[in-house]
Amino acid sequence: MNGKNEKWRKNLWQSQINPHFLYNTLDSIIWMIQSGEYKGAEQMVSSLAKFFRISLSQGKDIIPLEKELEHATSYLAIQNIRFKDKFEFSVQADKKLLHYLCPKLSIQPLLENAIYHGMEGVYDDGEITISVYEKDNLIHIDVSDNGLGMPEKVVEYIMHNRVVSSKRGSGIGVRNVDERIKLIYGEQYGVTIESELDEGTTATIIIPKLEETAEINSDESNKTKL
Secondary structure (H helix, E strand, O other): OOHHHHHHHHHHHHOOOOHHHHHHHHHHHHHHHHOOOHHHHHHHHHHHHHHHHHHHHHHOOEEEHHHHHHHHHHHHHHHHHHOOOOEEEEEEEOHHHOOOEEEOOOOHHHHHHHHHHHOOOOOOOEEEEEEEEEEOOEEEEEEEEOOOOOOHHHHHHHHHOOOOOEOOEOOOOHHHHHHHHHHHHOOOOEEEEEEEOOOEEEEEEEEOOOOOOOEOOOOHHHOOEO
């Protein structure tokens, strides 16, 4: 395996879900059961099962965008219950793009950033939206929130420093996603962040349109090509 693939594998390994997320979710499920909130607990268990089933994805590193969106929606559903409906969320996706491939665990770090930074100080009117659309023959995945926004220096920090693992989130980091995408597809792709104070933030993933017949890397189990 060449140096580029070794670095990609290292980035993928670093992107795995932190146990804190699982601990926090299980704690919430136990609390809901003890409080008699059985419906919420049932929904959380169902979302958690789907979340980890797609996380595993039979060992595949690249999965259809439809599955990646299911994973992202499961994550949002879990966090929405944990934070007592602090925010609403929606997914708007061009169905013609759902069969194209996407690096696994790409959207969740952007959602995590929106929840723990964008929703900070927001109490019951938060909104997080995932939008998937085609622009200039490329796939764009926007994660937008209506939070407080961030100054440019904070955006620079997020894009150039990996988030440290903590009890608040998985610790994956937006920068890590950007690096993974660049390693897989090239320097012209990746993640961008636009934010305005008191307006909100939009983080965008830009990737090419690739199908399962194409070859992205040299791993025999993940054969894809342009």
